[in-house]
Amino acid sequence: MKIVINGEPREVNAETLGELLAECCFSGRVATAVNEEFVPSSLRIAHKLAEGDRVEVVAPMQGG
Amino acid sequence: MKRFYGTELPNPLMLGTAQYPSPAILEQAFRASGAGVATVSLRREGAGGAGQAFWSMIRDLGVLILPNTAGCHTVKEAVTTAHMAREVFDTPWIKLELIGHTDSLQPDVFQLVEAARILTEEGFQVFPYTTEDLIVAERLLAAGCQVLMPWGAPIGSGRGLNNEYALRAMRAEFPDVPLVVDAGIGPPSHAAHAMELGYDAVLLNTAVARAGDPVAMAQAMALAVQAGQRAHQADPIEPRDMAEPSTPVIGKAFLS
Numbered sequence: 001m002k003i004v005i006n007g008e009p010r011e012v013n014a015e016t017l018g019e020l021l022a023e024c025c026f027s028g029r030v031a032t033a034v035n036e037e038f039v040p041s042s043l044r045i046a047h048k049l050a051e052g053d054r055v056e057v058v059a060p061m062q063g064g
Numbered sequence: 065m066k067r068f069y070g071t072e073l074p075n076p077l078m079l080g081t082a083q084y085p086s087p088a089i090l091e092q093a094f095r096a097s098g099a100g101v102a103t104v105s106l107r108r109e110g111a112g113g114a115g116q117a118f119w120s121m122i123r124d125l126g127v128l129i130l131p132n133t134a135g136c137h138t139v140k141e142a143v144t145t146a147h148m149a150r151e152v153f154d155t156p157w158i159k160l161e162l163i164g165h166t167d168s169l170q171p172d173v174f175q176l177v178e179a180a181r182i183l184t185e186e187g188f189q190v191f192p193y194t195t196e197d198l199i200v201a202e203r204l205l206a207a208g209c210q211v212l213m214p215w216g217a218p219i220g221s222g223r224g225l226n227n228e229y230a231l232r233a234m235r236a237e238f239p240d241v242p243l244v245v246d247a248g249i250g251p252p253s254h255a256a257h258a259m260e261l262g263y264d265a266v267l268l269n270t271a272v273a274r275a276g277d278p279v280a281m282a283q284a285m286a287l288a289v290q291a292g293q294r295a296h297q298a299d300p301i302e303p304r305d306m307a308e309p310s311t312p313v314i315g316k317a318f319l320s
Contacts, residue, residue, distance in 0.1 A: 006108040028116040030109050031148035036140070038147040056108065058148055059115025060122065062090075063105025063132050064080030064219070064247075064269035 004054045018045035020055065030059050066242040066264050068211055069157070069189040071128065073265060074100035076289045077255075078130065078244065079282070080269025087121055089278050094125050097282035101128045103159055103267065105135075106148055130191060132159040137172070139179045146183050158183060159213070159246075159267075161193045169219045173200040177207055184208030193246050196230035198237055205241065212241055213267065216258065217248025220270040224254035228261070235262045252281075252288030259292025260300065 131149035164172025217223035
């Protein structure tokens with residue numbers, strides 16, 4: 001299935017958001033959104049992905 | 065010192081974590097400043113997990129974390145970012161920025177009030193980056209904010225307190241609300257100025273991070289906020305138009 005992760009189109013095997021994070025080797029403190037909607041970490045395993053979904057994975061970064 | 069959502073700050077300096085020459089200098093600057101609050105943000109995580117190393121360093125500073133919604137231009141974007149920040153940083157605190165103008169980075173106060181209302185209802189403790197407008201301030205308080213953060217000058221401009229009159233008026237209007245001058249600080253005298261007006265804290269980033277020697281500047285800022293705070297408590301004299309001799313006139317020898 002083709003999805004867009006952090007702006008990059010990508011072909012993945014994952015069927016859920018939880019599987020996607022593992023497949024793309026994200027770990028540690030990250031937060032996720034799918035199609036501009038926040039998905040809490042507790043719901044990632046159950047969150048089914050669909051073709052063309054836009055996934056954002058963010059992490060702590062410098063800020064003012 | 066006033067409490068920020070029930071939390072007493074160790075000192076009146078809030079320091080940003082962006083734009084330092086290196087992580088090591090960031091860390092040294094924080095220790096030199098004694099700042100009790102660090103502002104942070106969220107950005108897309110890279111393949112190497114850059115965010116995790118940054119998080120580990122910030123956590124080791126042992127300071128309070130204030131995540132921001134920097135760069136957000138809509139209520140929806142800001143609210144979603146706040147939810148992500150709450151999960152990542154494990155804090156209800158959110159520095160709510162809703163940018164309305166590209167050049168000045170002036171807050172869009174209409175959307176700011178709306179986002180503050182939504183986030184307060186959802187259990188956040190909102191630190192709104194706002195202008196010095198008193199009516200907007202009232203609306204933010206009515207929306208549930210218990211802290212106000214008016215700008216001194218546009219972010220990164222180093223112009224100091226552009227509208228001292230309005231900042232004084234805000235202090236007088238809301239004597240019991242924790243007030244923070246956020247943005248626009250250049251040299252430490254600007255930070256001292258804010259504290260002399262009776263502000264409860266100063267939030268700055270660029271002034272330290274982009275200084276030639278960020279560590280020395282961080283220390284200078286710490287001294288400045290301390291001096292300004294002490295000066296405010298000491299009740300400064302009012303300015304006057306004419307001179308008033310400080311040396312007693314009575315008893316001067318008659319020599320002419």
